[in-house]
Amino acid sequence: MIRSSAILEELEARYQREAFRDVTFPKALASFAALWAEARALRPDIGSDWLEDLEPDLAVARAVNGLPPTA
16 A cells, blocks of 8 residues: 655655646546547446435445344
């Protein structure tokens, strides 16, 4: 596992500034829309039952907080 350090954080921040310098909001939105369209093409039912997608996260949260599995 890579431990975060000031040097690593600066490297990542500099990379993001340089890599996404010319990305405007409309460009970013178009990229997101294209990625969403691809996800829908690969799995048409994605996002249709968002509560089902949350179930694993909720189960972990219940376990971490000491709640019964179906609280």
